[in-house]
Amino acid sequence: MTSKKNIFKFVVFTLLLCVSNSFSQSNKQKELEERRQELRQEIQKINQLQQENKSKQKSQLSLIENYNYKISVLNNLISVTNQQANLITREINSNQKKITKLREDLTILKEDYAAMIVKSYKNKNQQSRIMFLLSSNDFKQAYKRLQYMKQYSDHQREQGQEIKAKSEELQKINANLLKQKAEKQKLVAENREVQKTLEKERKEHEILMASIKKNINIYSAQISKKQQEANRIDREIERIIREAIAKSNKKAGNSKSSSNFALTPAEEKLASNFISNKGKLPWPVEKGYVTVRYGTQPSPIDRSLTIKSNGVRIATEKNAKVRAVFNGEVSKIIVIKNSNPMVMIKHGNYITVYKNLSKVYVKEGDMVSTKQDIGEVFTNPSNGDTILNFIIYKNVDPQNPAEWIYKM
Incomplete structure (x- = not known):
């Protein structure tokens, strides 16, 4: 009895842990998406303000500050997007394991259900059922056989409902999996574009720094002043x-x-x-x-x-x-x-x-x-x-x- 209780507690704990992990991942994904959108807006804001002042000849110091800040935001955006993609990858792997387990469960359920259908078909004759009851040794045995027939029928119906529920769950997870894969592809594609922008900004930053280093003493004096x-x-x-x-x-x-x-x-x-x-x-x-x-x-x-x-x-x-x-x-x-x-x-x-x-x-x-x-x-x-x-x-x-x- 104690062993069964322990098994039950373990199953309940495992289910709660899975639900907790699911909520935790969902919240983390939401936080990352919010942060990603904030960083994208920040980059748009930088681009907009830089575009407005494009006609002006910026000082070298101002340009370096702008490059440094924009590069840091782009790096942050790439980091957050990578975290999102990695989280989705873990969710995809988890869903793929669930799909494999569900398919295995469905195979067993369908085999059991098919065996029950065959057995039910053989015993579906009303006369066979009556004979099964009448062949009882006493009333108590007849009652037990009647209960067995009812339980068998209920179990057959529950088995059918479970197959239907697991099939629907499998379809839902499959649909979610396709959605997650599409989201990941979109994030990866966006990250490639951000990385191209980052490389462009870095090259321009390097060119500017190279020209500054030729007169570093002048700029150092300006900074000190x-x-x-x-x-x-x-x-x-x-x-x-x-x-x-x-x-x-x-x-x-x-x-x-x-x-x-x-x-x-x-x-x-x-x-x-x-x-x-x-x-x-x-x-x-x-x-x-x-x-x-x-x-x-x-x-x-x-x-x-x-x-x-x-x-x-x-x-x-x-x-x-x-x-x-x-x-x-x-x-x-x-x-x-x-x-x-x-x-x-x-x-x-x-x-x-x-x-x-x-x-x-x-x-x-x-x-x-x-x-x-x-x-x-x-x-x-x-x-x-x-x-x-x-x-x-x-x-x-x-x-x-x-x-x-x-x-x-």
Whole structure:
């Protein structure tokens, strides 16, 4: 009895495991397809923005950044598509095993069913059945024989239904198998095209890098100068934030020096709402892609040089509107020598900074709402670059925008 229970438990566990694996594979396939579509849209966005600025003579630095980003997206797309194709291959193999097992089961079922039909045909004579019952030694045996005849008939009917069900299941799996094979062929074909595009981008990247290396010292000097300028602006922003912190602490009657904002109950609530939207904040521009990410990273031109980015650089379209990523108060419109205007918005003890604007629509003290236009991104007239620099601070500490902005 215990042995039968253990066998039953094992069968149930195996079935549950199969169902769980099936759901897991289905969810994984769905996630991969969503990611693949996102990457394809990203490439379309890059192509569209590059096409709009095609007439402009891009700087070598901008071109390298664009190539690097596009190549990384193409690599990601190929990787995700390969994962999808591999998952479909596993599903195809699993379905082929199921088909083999079902065919074996059907062969046995049909043989048993055929034997039953033959036996039923031989015993279908009503007189034979009556004689079978009347030849019983007693009533108890006659009753058992009657039950046997009923069970045999029921089993025959169930056998027929099982054959029908397994045949339908086999047809369904076969149809699904054909669909999966078609999906895999489509993915493989698309991947070949993406790989061709990737090779083309890589060759152009290599040609450009070869021309840059001839004058690497000039470009290295340009990179160092740009980094120095970025550091100067970042120091000024930090100084302004520290002044705002000191002001808030003084207002709250906190005489001790602090690197954190003293918040009112309303500001605490705003900061809490800002935190609860981490990973869900909208992009500061409607269209765009990140060309330089947050953190310290090697220069794409001279790997011996490092670039420190307190935020992200977003390439966007000409005359692009800049949007507040969350409700808040415009705490400062920053204008620094040799730099385009910046807008600083306070969200409790969090601050978002929008750099390199050509127009500013708001003024200090304005309350803004999520996705409200606050200005326009500056477009460099010499090369057509329209770049927004976007930073998030918690008090004076810069944060990684990719962790806050939706799908960045």
